[in-house]
């Protein structure tokens with residue numbers, strides 16, 4: 488079957504469509520997989536002594552709630568996300584008691600945050616999707632206090648992240664019509680180029696920008712691999728559109744491609760990312 492005329496929707500539509508929906512459905516799996524990054528963010532917040540936290544692209548709220556939990560009554564955490572479904576999921580999880588956490592459903596690039604309020608801006612993989620990243624980081628800068636810190640994580644290149652690209656590679660012969668993303672285009676790997684990221688943050692007014700590679704070991708249950716591969720990423724976007732025969736071929740090719748990551752009952756991989764930090768002044 489041809490994917491010649493398949494258009495990849497813009498980021499906001501993706502996150503308010505299938506992209507957001509699959510993140511809600513796979514919330515436990517994804518939160519488990521990316522827990523090492525949650526731990527790093529929580530530690531960074533605790534070490535900083537900051538208490539009024541803005542979590543960008545907070546998704547279903549894992550990092551906002553974990554931060555809120557450790558800060559206790561002294562803290563205030565605001566999670567912002569463009570996806571209605573993910574913010575709904577985050578709000579539903581909040582009833583457990585983190586009353587100091589609030590969630591806002593909006594485009595973080597243009598949302599009018601209260602000015603000079605947040606003393607720390609954090610994100611786990613939520614900052615690579617803006618159509619105007621300089622405007623977005625300027626917006627966070629205006630929302631930040633003069634002594635605020637920024638601490639966010641983003642993916643390095645696809646070649647450094649074979650786990651993240653294995654499904655798409657294995658299914659490539661069936662996905663030939665799909666448009667190729669431009670370099671630095673919004674998306675999972677939109678911040679892979681550190682020079683580009685440094686330029687964005689500097690233009691947006693952030694100082695002391697540091698971009699360090701960080702490799703964290705992540706894992707998921709091996710029995711969840713198929714669900715993960717066929718629901719998420721570019722393959723997940725088009726998997727349901729494939730006819731039955733092609734879908735079966737793709738499923739089996741993708742499954743074999745992941746065997747090298749399986750260790751016993753877990754699938755293990757290294758997430759090759761950037762730790763991006765900066766100060767407001």
Ligand SMILES: C[S@@+](CC[C@H](N)C(=O)[O-])C[C@H]1O[C@@H](n2cnc3c(N)ncnc32)[C@H](O)[C@@H]1O
Pocket residue numbers: 498499502507517521543544545546547548549550567568569570573593594595596610611612613614616617
């Ligand atoms: C890869 S997910 C990460 C979610 C969450 N930080 C986590 O670690 O579970 C990226 C998130 O960024 C959000 N996002 C994308 N564009 C956005 C925008 N313009 N404004 C706010 N959130 C956005 C998506 O809706 C999605 O929840």
